[in-house]
Amino acid sequence: MRASWRPAHLLLLHHPPADDLVDGGLGEGTGDDLADPVTLAVVGDAGGVGPQVAAELADRFAQLALLGTGVIDVEVELVEHSLSLIVTINAWNTIAGGTRTRVPPVPTDRSVVQATPGQQRKHRMTNTPARHELVAAFRDLHVPGRPLLLPNPWDIGSARVLATLGYRALATTSSGFAAALGRLDGTVTREQALRHAADIVTATQLPVSADMENGFADEPASVAGLVHDAIGVGLAGCSIEDATGRSDDPIYAPRLAAERVAAAAEAAHGGPHQLVLTARAENHLHGRDDLSDTIARLQSFQQAGADVLYAPGLTRADDIKAVVSSVDRPINVLAMPGGPRVAGLADLGVSRVSVGGSFAFAALDALVTAARELLDEGTYAYGKPAARGRQFARTAFDDG
Secondary structure (H helix, E strand, O other): OOOOOOOOEEEEEOOOOHHHHHHHOOOOOOOOOOOOOEEEEEEEEOOOOOHHHHHHHHHHHHHHHHOOOOEEEEEEEEEOOEEEEEEEEOOOOOOOOOOOOOOOOOOOOHHHOOOOOOOEEEOHHHHOOOHHHHHHHHHHOOOOOOOEEEOOOOOHHHHHHHHHHOOOOEEOOHHHHHHHOOOOOOOOOHHHHHHHHHHHHHHOOOOEEEEOOOOOOOOHHHHHHHHHHHHHOOOOEEEEEOEOOOOOOOEOOHHHHHHHHHHHHHHHHOOOOOOEEEEEOOHHHOOOOOHHHHHHHHHHHHHHOOOEEEOOOOOOHHHHHHHHHHOOOOEEEEOOOOOOOHHHHHHOOOOEEEOOOHHHHHHHHHHHHHHHHHHHHOOOOOHHHHHHHHHHHHHHOOOO
């Protein structure tokens, strides 16, 4: 049974000597005996702990989210030899047999963790905006007529490239991520999707929304549980679609579809930590070119509490305009060949433009082109774009 969220309380500790810290936890009172949702604040003399151990300690806490425990925030700062770590956890893992997870040990290789006196180093997440700031920023980016361009990375590297290019928010792609795993869309598991979302969240300082498909469940309560877990991994938003994943009955009945969105909206907005919920009407991706039904579904999703509405597959300007004018929520449009350009979508009042798996498959095509050149021609023209990519990687990627 999934643990329900309870308000966090503050637990202030001074961590033990570095040997104890790196040996397997934060010391007395913070291991297996810690049963309640908590905010941990660890402040004190680092006793030889350097930047890498500080970073790895935060990463270990972040891994709790992937084991069923929602990590709200992780902040760590190392100034000279003083370590400050704050971790907010919304629930201990009670999914598997009621057992709680424990922070894995931090590596003890002192040769790479010594801090130089006077040196100030911060972990990547220290300067990351607080959760509420990311959610508010993401919400505010949805402006009719000035659409947010929301690219869809498929791994950590592509997320950092897109952030370096100047995009203001990111969203995962179910099809692109599935392709990165050598699989087709619709075959990724709930756990894999959450783990992937957590990776993209920690890859940059941008707000991230996640494609959570149909919530990996039919029942509204289970969809709500998925949204709670999405909040737990630090997402600023997520989408829930009305596609069933079944070829013989591809779209949920209108009433059930609306109930699922209502449950997701309650989970997204009902607690101290929230996210921006996008509700998707999938008719046009499943051969159901029924605009009236699509609009009716989007209107019901608005009434159910969705923040953003999305009907992927629309390419005709008149259809997009009809959708925009029929609801009072921001509209996301999937960028597709044959559809209006971004400027045209802005004129139609669109608030967000995403690309789905297109960037991932464009990258796959570049790989196929280069590989075929080597295999069929024995030439190396791919070396020029490879050099450009390598140079950009030096800009976008860190050395840690």
